[in-house]
Structure formats: C-alpha cells, structure tokens
Amino acid sequence: MITFPNIKINLGLSITEKRPDGYHNLETVFYPVALEDALEIRTSPDTDRKFTLYQHGMEIAGKPEDNLVVKAYLLMDKEFHLPPVEIHLYKHIPSGAGLGGGSSDAAFMLKLLNDHYQLGVSEEQLEVYAATLGADCAFFIKNRPTFAEGIGNIFSPVELSLSGYQIMIIKPDVFVSTREAFANIRPHHPEYPVKEVIRRPVTEWKDTLINDFETSVFPQHPIIRDIKEELYHHGAIYASMSGSGSSVFGLFAPESTLPEIDWGTDAFCFTGTL
Numbered sequence: 001m002i003t004f005p006n007i008k009i010n011l012g013l014s015i016t017e018k019r020p021d022g023y024h025n026l027e028t029v030f031y032p033v034a035l036e037d038a039l040e041i042r043t044s045p046d047t048d049r050k051f052t053l054y055q056h057g058m059e060i061a062g063k064p065e066d067n068l069v070v071k072a073y074l075l076m077d078k079e080f081h082l083p084p085v086e087i088h089l090y091k092h093i094p095s096g097a098g099l100g101g102g103s104s105d106a107a108f109m110l111k112l113l114n115d116h117y118q119l120g121v122s123e124e125q126l127e128v129y130a131a132t133l134g135a136d137c138a139f140f141i142k143n144r145p146t147f148a149e150g151i152g153n154i155f156s157p158v159e160l161s162l163s164g165y166q167i168m169i170i171k172p173d174v175f176v177s178t179r180e181a182f183a184n185i186r187p188h189h190p191e192y193p194v195k196e197v198i199r200r201p202v203t204e205w206k207d208t209l210i211n212d213f214e215t216s217v218f219p220q221h222p223i224i225r226d227i228k229e230e231l232y233h234h235g236a237i238y239a240s241m242s243g244s245g246s247s248v249f250g251l252f253a254p255e256s257t258l259p260e261i262d263w264g265t266d267a268f269c270f271t272g273t274l
C-alpha cells in the first residue's frame, strides 16, 4: 500500500511566551500543500527482522531507526504487534526546511498502518500517537488548515481556502537550527493576531501576517531575506519564511503566470497550484 505525505507551510508564526519547561508557546496556521514524498509498506517475507527501510531520493542524515517512519512503525507495533514490514520512502521534500516533511512521513505512516492492517484506530487516537513523535506531527493526521497554539500541538480548524492560488517554495542550501532560532527570539504577543489576519484578504497580509523567526534568522542568513524580497519583486501577493526556515514561499494570484527565476543550482524550488 502506498501513500503520499505532503508538506505544510506556516501562515504567520508568533512566538508568544517562554515556558518554565524551556519550550515556547506559539500561534500559527498550518496549511497543507501538495509537495509530496512517497511512502509504501509491504508485509515482509523476512521474519527475522521487524522492519527494513529502503530510502530513495534526497538523503536524510541518521540511521534507519532514527527515521520518523520507523519510529511511527515501532510505536504502532508496540500497541498492535504488527507483522514485519518493508518500508520504501522516496524523499522529495527537503529536510530542515520548516515544511514538516519528517513529521508528515511519520503521521502518514500511522495512517497507512491503520488502513493496511485494519487496526480501527480513530483519528483522535492517531493524533495522540502522532503528538509523541513531533510537535507538528499530529497536524498531518487531519491534514486541513489548522490554527495551532500551545507548543504547536493544540489545534482548532480554520475556515480558509487558498484554492487556485499559485505557490513557489524555495529552500536555499542553508541549515537553520530550530533550537537556535527559538533561543534568539524575544517572545511577545503580536500586534495583529494570526487568527484575525488570515480572515482578511491575502492582499492585506504583507505587513500584518508575520513569522517571528524571520527576525532571528534573517540577520544570520541574509540569503533567506533576499529570496523573500525577490518573490515580492516578482509579483508575489504574500511571501514568508516557513516555520523556523530555511524555506521561503510566495503566493501568487490564481490567474498569474509564475515568474521564471534562477535561484542557483544549490537551491531547491517547487511550484504548484493550491
């Protein structure tokens, strides 16, 4: 059985408070976008080992047991004593991009195992499992526009459709540490709350829908700021860094022709329609 884990982008991201446990409270809207990995499982004839991971496409650092799809399988195996599996993961989503690729793979693995082995686990329970694998992982279970608060794990649905808008996502060859990005931020409550701004037309988002990480990340990696400015220069209606970076997305009007921009050979670029 095969499935296609997609990414999320962050529409606004306010870091509101530092918590006593060292984590931060935040407010953001996660929006799903169809940039996808491919994830397949087959019951394995090799009963000597529980899983075998075959990876294709972009490389991911770490051992197979560090991979979130394996962690998701082992979590479900503990609960349901699953048969051994072959896992095929084709990575097309860049890692460390603020696009949630690893979290999405993990959440889709939970859903895939639930469907393939007819485990009968509810969406709500799948969300509980997913939350143990990563802060934004549970979002990918329902995978619909979502307002997130708390440490990014308390969800409520939002009425928002960007259907028809065109999107361009660029990830330069730059690594941003999420931990450092948080450490360099001064938490504050936003002048324009994310939840309110996204009710307004996209044309009004430019100066009001803000990703707080840009303040801490842009000075260290000016290339990310340059990409955002370039997207506006080429007609984006709204552009922002996603998550803690390093990718940047631009939204373009439904009827427009996307600009052709040379981002250099080291950059990853995706274009699509929402």
Ligand SMILES: C[C@@](CO)(OP(=O)(O)O)[C@H](O)COP(=O)(O)OP(=O)(O)OC[C@H]1O[C@@H](n2ccc(N)nc2=O)[C@H](O)[C@@H]1O
Binding pocket: 010, 013, 022, 023, 024, 025, 026, 028, 097, 098, 099, 100, 134, 135, 136, 150, 151, 152, 178, 179, 182, 242, 243, 244, 245
């Ligand atoms: C901030 C977001 C917004 O989408 O960034 P992206 O991952 O998308 O870039 C996510 O919630 C990130 O979630 P996730 O990527 O799962 O973060 P984790 O690995 O759990 O945390 C990495 C580190 O970031 C800090 N951290 C993370 C989440 C949070 N609410 N407060 C924090 O202070 C902690 O220092 C933690 O050790």
Ligand SMILES: Nc1ncnc2c1ncn2[C@@H]1O[C@H](COP(=O)(O)OP(=O)(O)O)[C@@H](O)[C@H]1O
Binding pocket: 060, 061, 062, 066, 067, 068, 069, 094, 095, 096, 097, 098, 099, 100, 101, 102, 103, 105, 106, 243, 245
């Ligand atoms: N299946 C996976 N895909 C991508 N990254 C993974 C996966 N499993 C584990 N990781 C690890 O998770 C980390 C974060 O990856 P990812 O979720 O893609 O980035 P981000 O949270 O910035 O969007 C990476 O450092 C990577 O080593």
